[in-house]
Each structure stands twice: as C-alpha cells, then as structure tokens.
Amino acid sequence: MKRLHVRRGDTVYVNAGSYRGTKGKVLQVFPEKERAIVEGVNMVAKHTKPSAQNPQGGIIRKEAPIHVSNLMLLDPETGKPTRIGRRRNEAGKLVRYSKKSNKEIK
Template sequence: MSKLHIKKGDTVYVNTGVDKGKTGKVIKVLVAKQRAIVEGINMVSKSQKPSAQNPQGGIVKMEAPIHISNLNVVDPKSGEPTRIGRRLNDAGKLVRYAKKSGEEIK
C-alpha cells in the first residue's frame, strides 16, 4: 500500500461534494480505507441510544469519513490548495513539500 499525502493535523481543502471549497483540519486518517475524517466536513445525523456519556440520546451530528482523493493539503505559504511532493531535506530526512510554493509542510 502506498503512503498517503494527508496526515492527522493537516489543514485540507475539499475538491468535490457537498462541502466543495471548504477547508478543515484532519482529525483522523483511516489508512486501510484511504479515507480521512475532517473537522466540520461531511456532517451526518446519527441517532444514538442513551448512554453514560450522552444520557439524553437522540440525534447527534458527526463527521463522516471522506475519501482522500477529494482532499488537497493547503499550502502553508499562500493558503491555497496544492499537490504534495516528497524530497530529502538537509538532514537527509524525507519530508513533504507543497508543489506550488516549494514550502516544506510540517
């Protein structure tokens, strides 16, 4: 399986779907399914039984996973969506960089 261009904590731009044009922070990456859960993106209503955490139960809004092909990492320099490349830095470590600006992504 190839490495993904998205990591937890990245700010991403949504290319397609209902939330097209929105940006959000990646909460979790589901590597096996090639999906990511992004804060405030792809919201779904889920009915929940009453539990200790949620004694009331009822309908809860939550984020559903979105396929990573529909996401682009936001360039740290310009704030625009960009593609990702990998290269060796001065220390000889493989790092991700934004193709638009050449800026290293932390």
C-alpha cells in the first residue's frame, strides 16, 4: 500500500478536473484506491429509496472520491499549494514538511 501525501483533516487545493482551483478539507482517505473525499468537491447526485431515516426518499447531493494526484496540500504558512517531503525531526520521528516554506506540517 502506497503512503499518501494527504491525510484526513488536511486542507487541500484541487489542481485538476472540473473542480480545479477549489480548496477544501479532506474528510476521508482510501489509501488502497489512492483516493480521498474532499468537502464540497466532486459532488454527485445519489438517488435514494424511502427508508426509516429518510421517509421521503429522493435525490441527495454528496461528495465522491477524487484521485490524490489531483490534490495539493496547502502550505500552513502561506496558504498556497505546495509539494511535501518527509524527514526526521529532532525526536527521530518521520514528519511531513512543506517544500515551499520548509516548515513542518502538524
């Protein structure tokens, strides 16, 4: 399984597709499929049958997964899209850092 550059809770920039230029928060990540669900991005219409939770049924708009290659992490300092790298910090723990500002990402 490949290690991804995005994690749940990260703020990302969409750099390709019909939602290009959109910023959003990562809600869920699927490492085995290399996809992520981003808040407000790749909205699809899902038709639902009436159920106990939704007695009316109808059409629900929800986010669909988007490939992680179309996402860039936002730099915590400048707020602009950046590539990330991995390095060991003083405690010897592997951490992500922004290649644009050279700052550690949470």
